[in-house]
Amino acid sequence: MAVGKEIRTQISSIKNTQKITSAMEMVAASKMKKAQDRMLASRPYCEKISNVIGHLAYAHSEFEHPYMNSSEKLQRIGIIIISSDRGLCGGLNTNLFRHILKQVVEYQAKDIKVDVCTIGKKATSFFKNSGLNVKSVLTNLGDVPHFDDLLGTVKVMLDGFDAGEVQQLSVAYNKFESTMTQAPTIMQLVPMVAGESDNMNHYWDYIYEPDAPEVLSALLVRYIEALVYQGLVENIACEQSSRMIAMKSATDNAGDMVKELELVYNKARQAAITQEISEIVSGAAAV
Amino acid sequence: MPTIHVDVVSATESLYSGEVLCVFAPASTGELGIYPKHTALLSTLKPGEVRIETDKGIESIYVSGGIVEVQPNVVTIFSDTAIRASDLDESKALEAKQRAQEAMENATESQDISATQAVLAESMAQLQMINKMRGKKG
Numbered sequence: 182m183a184v185g186k187e188i189r190t191q192i193s194s195i196k197n198t199q200k201i202t203s204a205m206e207m208v209a210a211s212k213m214k215k216a217q218d219r220m221l222a223s224r225p226y227c228e229k230i231s232n233v234i235g236h237l238a239y240a241h242s243e244f245e246h247p248y249m250n251s252s253e254k255l256q257r258i259g260i261i262i263i264s265s266d267r268g269l270c271g272g273l274n275t276n277l278f279r280h281i282l283k284q285v286v287e288y289q290a291k292d293i294k295v296d297v298c299t300i301g302k303k304a305t306s307f308f309k310n311s312g313l314n315v316k317s318v319l320t321n322l323g324d325v326p327h328f329d330d331l332l333g334t335v336k337v338m339l340d341g342f343d344a345g346e347v348q349q350l351s352v353a354y355n356k357f358e359s360t361m362t363q364a365p366t367i368m369q370l371v372p373m374v375a376g377e378s379d380n381m382n383h384y385w386d387y388i389y390e391p392d393a394p395e396v397l398s399a400l401l402v403r404y405i406e407a408l409v410y411q412g413l414v415e416n417i418a419c420e421q422s423s424r425m426i427a428m429k430s431a432t433d434n435a436g437d438m439v440k441e442l443e444l445v446y447n448k449a450r451q452a453a454i455t456q457e458i459s460e461i462v463s464g465a466a467a468v
Numbered sequence: 469m470p471t472i473h474v475d476v477v478s479a480t481e482s483l484y485s486g487e488v489l490c491v492f493a494p495a496s497t498g499e500l501g502i503y504p505k506h507t508a509l510l511s512t513l514k515p516g517e518v519r520i521e522t523d524k525g526i527e528s529i530y531v532s533g534g535i536v537e538v539q540p541n542v543v544t545i546f547s548d549t550a551i552r553a554s555d556l557d558e559s560k561a562l563e564a565k566q567r568a569q570e571a572m573e574n575a576t577e578s579q580d581i582s583a584t585q586a587v588l589a590e591s592m593a594q595l596q597m598i599n600k601m602r603g604k605k606g
Contacts, residue, residue: 225482229475229544233510233537240508328479328548387537390497390511399512400535403546410479 188446192439199435205269206428212324213360213421219325220357220414227411230404234373237397240386244393247343248371248401257294259316259338259347260285260367263354263412264304265420266320271427273355273363273420274303280365281353285313296347298338300331300413316341324421326413328406335406342371350405354412355419361426363419368412370405470504474520476529478547483529484520491543492519493536500536502543509538515593517600518545530597532590 238249262281264274285295298317299305305318317337322330341347349369356366389396474491476484490503494516500509513534520527531547 219480222481223479225475226477226479226546229477230546233535233544236537236539385508388507388509390495390509396510396512396535400510403535403548407479 185446185449188442188449192442192446195435195438195442199432199439202428202431202435206425206432209421209425209428213418213425216324216414216418216421217357220411220418223407223411223414227407230400230407233400234404237387237400238373241384242386242393242397244397246394246397246401248405249373249397253345253348255291255293255348257296257347258288258349258351259296259298259341261298261335261338261350261352261370261409261412262300262304262308263352263409263416264299264301264307265416266302266322267420268303269427270420270424273423274301274307276363277353277355277365278304278307281367282311284367296338296341298334300334301416322413324417326410326417328410331406331409331413335402335409339371339402339405352409352412354416355423357415357418357422360422363423366412368408370408371401373401373404469523472502472504472506472541472543474543474545476518476520476531476545476547478534483547484527486522488520488522490521491545492517492521493543493545494518494531495536502538505540506538506543508540509536511536513545513547515590517597518547528597528601530594532593 260281262277264277268274288295294314296314296316297308297311298319299308299315300319300322302320305315305320308315317334319330319334338347338350342350350371351367351369353365353367355363358364469489471487471489472491474484474486474488475482490501493500493502493511494514495511496514497511499516500511513531513536515532516530518529518531520529529547531545533548535546537544537546
């Protein structure tokens with residue numbers, strides 16, 4: 182029967198797509214679990230190093246590191262943008278980019294220029310054409326990023342700060358709140374925002390070995406790298422959970438479409454049968 | 469016995485956390501022995517072994533550099549890439565050393581040489597640690 186040939190083809194192609202999306206959903210779900218574990222595993226480092234930075238803010242050091250405190254007027258700021266390498270993860274990247282662009286417009290209104298550093302292919306291709314100055318690029322990190330991969334990228338931005346080209350550095354990423362919600366976040370890295378610390382008001386200072394500038398530089402650079410790394414692993418967890426949800430809704434939608442098309446197909450088939458019968462009947466009556 | 473709290477963390481995991489009697493860390497100016505009520509101190513670390521003495525025994529963790537923060541009753545060690553010493557993969561260390569040596573032969577710029585020298589020093593320290601661990605067990 183030739184009835185509804187097109188509809189049947191369409192149904193089978195939708196079913197094939199559905200198979201793909203449901204497979205992707207399952208892959209994303211298993212990757213999400215691992216990504217979340219990695220995110221939790223890297224948290225202690227970040228928390229502890231933030232504590233030390235908090236202590237440092239209360240230590241009465243004779244040496245003041247430029248990262249700790251800077252009163253220079255903002256003329257140009259740097260943003261490290263963390264995105265995913267791959268698409269099909271819902272509005273994750275778009276939401277982040279929109280959030281960043283809003284911020285950038287605010288800066289530009291105040292006559293502050295913006296440099297960006299992009300991590301992930303999506304950010305790279307998006308900001309390449311945005312008219313902002315792209316200082317460095319890092320892509321193809323995969324699902325398990327290595328700390329070492331980041332060092333070069335972060336260094337480029339910190340060198341910019343050291344040289345006085347930028348007066349502020351931030352990192353933008355998706356913060357993992359739960360499997361269902363990811364919040365686009367922009368966090369200031371340098372100059373550092375003093376954290377809270379427990380009761381340490383008495384006069385004290387560290388012994389620095391070998392000397393204060395060297396230890397502090399090493400510590401602060403690690404602190405910044407840790408924050409960027411944390412942002413990166415959180416963003417990956419966000420990417421996987423967002424992809425899982427996007428693929429789940431795609432699978433559901435495909436199911437709905439198949440149902441509707443089957444209804445249309447059956448109606449067409451019935452109409453064809455009815456027509457055939459009435460043709461036979463009227464033919465018989467004529468004889 | 470007075471104890472001091474020690475945390476050893478790397479960027480990817482927490483390696484040790486607990487109350488200990490004392491801890492030794494490879495500070496860049498020489499090995500540091502830290503007992504409870506040590507004065508506040510911040511130091512960089514060089515590649516080597518962190519030794520933790522508890523009432524249950526001694527535990528050692530390899531660090532490839534990092535930072536140590538000492539507060540009178542808390543010690544925090546930030547390891548750059550700390551792996552448990554017994555997990556160290558000897559062939560990887562050897563490979564890294566080989567690669568470093570190859571690179572040294574081909575390196576032309578001074579920056580490359582200093583970078584590979586650092587890699588070399590690190591893998592040497594890892595090998596030393598493995599040999600030491602092996603001696604203890606065997």
